Amino acid sequence: MVSSRRAALRGASPALLAGVKAALTVLSLALAGVLALLAAGSVRMARRVVTPAARLPDTRILALDTGAQTITLSRTPDTELPGRYGLFTTGSSSYVKLGSVLSEDETSVKRKLLTHIGSDASLAPDAAFSGWYYDRPEQLHLDFTPELIGSTIGPCPAWLFPAGDGETWVIQIHGRGTTRAECLRAVPVFHGLGVTSLIVSYRNDGEAPRSRSGTYTLGATEWRDVDAAVGFARRRGARRVILMGWSMGGAIALQLSLNSAHGDIIEGLILESPVVDWRVVLEFQARSLKVPTAVSGLAIEALQTEWASPLTRSGGAIPFDRLDMVARAAELRHPILILHSDDDGFVPSDSSHDLVTARPDLVELQVFEVARHTKLWNYDQERWSDTIRAWVTERGLAPS
Structure with a gap:
């Protein structure tokens, strides 16, 4: 059986052999590409694990009512939690304390502010929710x-x-x-x-x-x-x-x-x-x-x-x-x-x-x-x- 296969290959046209070689080359390159992507992805993940992380925004400030001292955040599994928390912000304040949830809907959560925010306050939309509460x-x-x-x-x-x-x-x-x-x-x-x-x-x-x-x-x-x-x-x-x-x-x-x-x-x-x-x-x-x-x-x-x-x-x-x-x-x-x-x-x-x-x-x-x-x-x-x-x-x- 082996000899018959070899004979068949010897009898194959040059065009067919060239096609087979080309297909094998494409497959090899594709496999190498997949392996390279896997390797690159794994290196990125490994570096992320051991590299000290910067605090990244995980919610957005949708509204700030300085009269009522309330803040409305985009809804996430964290921002909807009952209890007292903190919020890292940028602008006129770098950190504010948050109280209980006052109201919520499918996309937002309104919470009581436990840090007084003045009427002239300006906070950037991006913020990071925190369990710290005390920051000093x-x-x-x-x-x-x-x-x-x-x-x-x-x-x-x-x-x-x-x-x-x-x-x-x-x-x-x-x-x-x-x-x-x-x-x-x-x-x-x-x-x-x-x-x-x-x-x-x-x-x-x-x-x-x-x-x-x-x-x-x-x-x-x-x-x-x-x-x-x-x-x-x-x-x-x-x-x-x-x-x-x-x-x-x-x-x-x-x-x-x-x-x-x-x-x-x-x-x-x-x-x-x-x-x-x-x-x-x-x-x-x-x-x-x-x-x-x-x-x-x-x-x-x-x-x-x-x-x-x-x-x-x-x-x-x-x-x-x-x-x-x-x-x-x-x-x-x-x-x-x-x-x-x-x-x-x-x-x-x-x-x-x-x-x-x-x-x-x-x-x-x-x-x-x-x-x-x-x-x-x-x-x-x-x-x-x-x-x-x-x-x-x-x-x-x-x-x-």
Whole structure:
């Protein structure tokens, strides 16, 4: 049979052979083009993951009533949420506080302004909705001092809110693409418990020093800067430390709990909307953005490969296996409280549920609904605060 095929090919006309060769060339070029597009897409996604993100507009200001002190925004899953929030703006104000929803329709949401806006105000239409609420430490009306934490990367700015006898501290770690102001919401509940709050920065977050690559390692190295903060707390008299991490700050807190040189004074972790397994998060976000599975898979593979780091600009391989805390659940040794919404919309709660299943002896999960990513305090401040108070008190971490 093989010889007959060869004979047929030998007998084929030159025109037919030329056509076959041309078709094969076109197919090869097309395949190369597809592979090139996949590779380019994966590199773009990989760079986006590790590059510190600028805050981008995600809603529009449709109307501003300075007489009634109301603002109308385009409707999104965030802007329609009940509760208190913030809005990053440009113009005569850079940040305003938002109150409850007053009215809504299919395309817009009118909210109460909790920051007074004068009649001569001028705000650009593009704005960014935020769960921060407080954007400066002075707004808490609590005594605080600015501090510098000496890390191997350089001095990292922090805010210190003293409380109680100074022996129990909570060290708060903000998430990806934000700064330490994200954590201010939690200070009052800890202050009321007599727990000192230290709100820290870490490499490449826009406040702390920049690393050589200037990119995130998703918790794999950032934990060292927070470990320096634990050492700072210890030198200032802390005998017990709680780590509280928001979003990527949760991934940092989990790495710190396993690797800290001061693990003997870490008493527990509180994680708000945490990243527990980066692969799950990145795959979820890729699906949300309608990125092909092949592209997201290649991006993750590139990020965890040393040879691809010059392309991804990650500064080195990202150790996704080391950052997968469900797989490493047996190594955990500190009690953990997780606060996570099943409607998070950015960091899915699946891995938080999986971590409870893997370590029910250590991990407690409080599931919220409707509230979105790192907006649980905003959505239900009473439940959020009561849950933290109860967990801290039950473990004897609140000074008597």
